[in-house]
Amino acid sequence: MKVDRLALSSFKKKLSSYFSLKIIKSSFLNAILLSIFIYFSIFENIFLSILGFLAFVFGVFRLVFVRENAAFIWLLTGFFVGVFWFYWIAFSLVYYDFAYLIPFEIFGIGVVYGLIFLCFYMIFSFFARCLGGAGGILKPVILALGFYLIQFVHPFGFNWLNWHLSLIGTPFERVFARQNDSKNPPFKIELISSRIPQDELWQSSRKKEHFVNNLALIDKAIKNGARLVVLPESAFATNLNQNLELIETLKQKSQKIAILTGAEAYENGTFYNSAYFFDAGEMRRIDKHILVPFGEEIPLPEFLKKPINALFFGGASDFGKAGDFSYIEVEGVRFKVAICYEGTRPQLYANKPDFVLLISNDAWFVPSTQSTLQNLLLRYYALKNGSVIFHSANFNDKKVIR
Structure with a gap:
């Protein structure tokens, strides 16, 4: 029993040292330095x-040169x-009436990334130890490599942790x-930005108002001489494939301007997050190909x-979801279509x-x-791939990103 008490006392002492205010x-501070560039x-x-960027570099330096309680x-x-x-x-839990779970989900997100960081530290510090004396000298370099590789771990496919963004x-x-x-493109593209709160977007009492406003914005784009107008995701908060009257209205307007807009679709018992393309009186539906984990699909x-x-x-x-991405064509110019994520x-x-x-x-x-x-991510992908991104959004500024 005495040995057990000593062991318990030693364990408590060691555990309390890990949770010291200094650590x-x-x-x-490390996390602030690695994140402040976003803000x-x-x-x-x-x-x-x-x-x-300099703060980020200093944060990496602090992390790879830490000596005590490094793990x-x-x-x-x-x-x-x-x-x-x-x-x-x-x-997003607010809109499912689970706002009280927000702190728990934030804590869970932190735990996931904490464990990822810990795993990479353990693996790469082990590599350093395997190199013997040379590993001691090279350990910061080896740990820096491990830190760099963390960004390629995507929990449930979520890939927004990207150090290049710094x-x-x-x-x-x-x-x-x-x-x-x-x-x-050799013609004018009108991008639409809106500010409709999520809890209003699908309110039956507000839908007509939003639809009328969208149609007025399309008319304005026509007057401005645009060849293509792009409205945000869920701009028409309805199952548009079943709203024949609205489809007919958009087809008529597409005789004067090409229209790309977001709306849902419902078909054979399944909902789709879709983009609808109208041009020259014709309609084409483009369903989302990659869904948001735990938002549009449960990856379990x-x-x-x-x-x-x-x-x-x-x-x-x-x-x-669709089997692949899709293109639309306007005046011989091809555009790849993407929805949000x-x-x-x-x-x-x-x-x-x-x-x-x-x-x-x-x-x-x-x-x-x-x-x-x-x-930041859109700018990164535009630069990396030489693409020009025309972004139309609700609660984000419309942008041409290159």
């Missing part, structure tokens, strides 16, 4: 962007990085830029998927498309840095 403060980028100021510092740093980068994911907005962003020789085995859908989504099944996925840019039409609805995460992080 927590150090880890918290600085809101101001679109080159000086702040460079400052954010626990990597764990806590990863936890805080997950929170600082992705706290906003939990905000370069965006600085002169160094050109290191991964691909030359874009394509010229702008069926025996886990069903109870989660029952608890959070009223028993609804996953959204349907798809615009930040490397698969979209696999064939280096010249032009991308992206529609988004960021109202799910207002107010937060979600749209800021999304813009």
Whole structure:
């Protein structure tokens, strides 16, 4: 019994040393340094962007040269990085009447990234030890490599942790830029940006107002001489494929202007998040190909998927999805079409498309840095692939990103 008490006392002492204020403060500072560039980028100021990049580099330096309690510092740093980068994911719970779960989801996000950081530390510090004396000298370099590789771990396919984003907005962003020789389309494109709160978007009492406003914006684009008008994701908050009257109205307007707009579709018992393209009196539906994990699909085995859908989504099944991405063509110019999350996925840019039409609805995460992080990712993919992205969004500024 005496030995057990001594062992318990030793364990408590060791555990309390891990949770010392010094370690927590150090880890918290590391995470701030690794994340501050996201918050600085809101101001679109080159000086702040460079400052954010330098802070990021200093954060990496602090992490790879840590000596005492290194494993626990990597764990806590990863936890805080997950929170600082992705706290906003939990905000969508408000619209499912689970707002009280927001702190728990944010904590869970932190735990996931904390464990990822810890695993990479353990693996790469083991490699350093295997090298013997040389490993001691090279350990910071080996750990820096491990830190770099963390960004290629995508929990449930979610790939928004990207260290390259720290370069965006600085002169160094050109290191991964691909030359874009394509010229702008030879016609005017009107991008529409809206500010409709998520809880209003699907309100029956407000739909008519929103639809009338959308049609007025299309008419305005026609008067402005645009050849193509692009409205955000879910601009028409309805199952548009079943709204024959609205389809006919849009077909008539498409005799004067090509229209790309977001709306849902319902077919054979399945919902789809879709983009609809109208031109010359014809309509084409483009369904989303890559769905948002835990938002539009549950990326888990069926025996886990069903109870989660029952608890959070009223028993609804996953959204349907297309087999691949699609293009539309206007005046001989081809545009690859993407819906929100798809615009930040490397698969979209696999064939280096010249032009991308992206529609988004960021109202799910207002107010937060979600749209800021999304813009950084879009700039990264545009530079890396030599693509021009025309982005129309709800609760994000319309942008031409190149």
